[in-house]
Amino acid sequence: MNTQQLKQYIIKFQSIIALLLMCIVLSFLSDSFLSGENAWNVMRQISVNVIISVGMTLIILTGGIDLSVGSILALSGAVTATLLKFGAEFIDMNLYIGFTLMGALVGGTLAGTVLGWFNGLTITRFKVPPFVATLAMLTIARGLTMLLTGGFPITGLGNNMAFIGTGWFLGIPMPVWISALIVLAAAVVTKKTTLGRHIYAIGGNExxxxxxxxxIKKVKMMVYAIAGALAGIGGIIVTSRLDSAQPNAGFGFELDSIAAVVIGGTSLSGGKGTIMGTVQGALIIGILNNGLVLLNVSPFWQQVIKGFVILLAVVIEKFNSKEE
Structure with missing residues (x-):
């Protein structure tokens, strides 16, 4: 293997190499890092970020960005909790509609889908830059969440709802099952379907x-709607895990999501990247967070370190692009 081949090999597997090195270092620094309990803890913690990051990957592959996923997550969780606990009441029509758990889950996911679709509509129909359109949606969705909840958590959602975020099935946490199924579906879509080919084509050269x-407009609207739906599913898991819909849920999630996508090797200019790369990026972010907590690093320093890791990932991505 010559120097050029070795360099290409390192670039191709840089996320896996970084992940292995991080695990080796943390295993020496903390005795509890390699325990089975901690491993499942990491997997549960990253499951929501993986789900959101899958949608973010599809968007970034088209050359876009979505800053609203955290707020959409919060609103979708609030919608789910509201429908499940209070139903829908129309006073003027003297009508009350109760919702089963499945109905509430569909309602929460649909809320995320609609907001994501609206992002796509704003970007494609009115030519608003994705950064601006989704930044506006970040504020809109957060405001709607506050209006719906009154600024207070919606609690007491029941054991069936709690099972989604805290239950186990065949020895594996439910959030891990859900995220794995979504990753599998997204990998198939991007690799084996016409939609996947179109996503890469648009990001490569619109x-x-x-x-x-x-x-192009149809594909972009579909991609943003999918990202919104996945944010909605993430919101349901967070709400289930906490047994409450928190008005401030999802704060900062968009940054972790973008970080996972970039660290996983997806180009911010679009057209290049993989779903599995994003999963590796989410693992790196999750293990980094977990390791810093185990080492009792101050939360303020955790933010600083994470920021530098994201910056380093972008610099490496830009350097690799020039090399190609």
């Missing part, structure tokens, strides 16, 4: 994609 006849 002008060429338009000239070749791809329905």
């Amino acid at each position: 002008t060429a994609a338009a000239l070749s006849g791809l329905k």
